[in-house]
Amino acid sequence: MNDQHDNKTVDWLEQPRPKYIQTDLGKEKLCIECGEYWPLDHEFWFTYSGKLKKDGTKSTCYEAACKSCYYIRYKPQRLQRPKNSIRSYHEKGCAP
């Protein structure tokens, strides 16, 4: 047995990698959370409107973390959902 998996996780953090790469399938973007490249597409990334360009259209910006990592990175509280605290909050609300 070896620890290949662990080494891989550390590697991508230490080596500077380009934010975008060009592949045969098109442009891909690096996710800052999982370190994988994903196609620059609404399917893989959450987007938001960027600056207004000179021609009047807004540029589309992609979040730095891919969709599957987005909530892990930016909204960790959404993933936790502690059952006890929800229940006690509810009970507080119902108490006279």
Ligand SMILES: [Zn+2]
């Ligand atoms: Zn990711």
